[in-house]
Amino acid sequence: MSILKQISLNPSDKRHLLLNSLNCQDYGDITQISSEFSVSRKTVYCTREVGLNAQMGYSLPHKMSAK
Numbered sequence: 001m002s003i004l005k006q007i008s009l010n011p012s013d014k015r016h017l018l019l020n021s022l023n024c025q026d027y028g029d030i031t032q033i034s035s036e037f038s039v040s041r042k043t044v045y046c047t048r049e050v051g052l053n054a055q056m057g058y059s060l061p062h063k064m065s066a067k
Helices: 002-006 011-022 029-037 041-056
Strands: none
Touching: 002 041, 011 029, 011 041, 029 041
């Protein structure tokens, strides 16, 4: 979960970001979450990828770096 270490949010906000990113269903959800947590859309997508991989029980090498 290296992406979560790179994000400058408190642990509670990181958890909410991860859970909200996994819950994205509608068009515009990624933008709304990125605005809510003041992070880039790329960060939301990367966080979601980490969460989905964790749900599946594995971790893929992560080359995307969010800034």
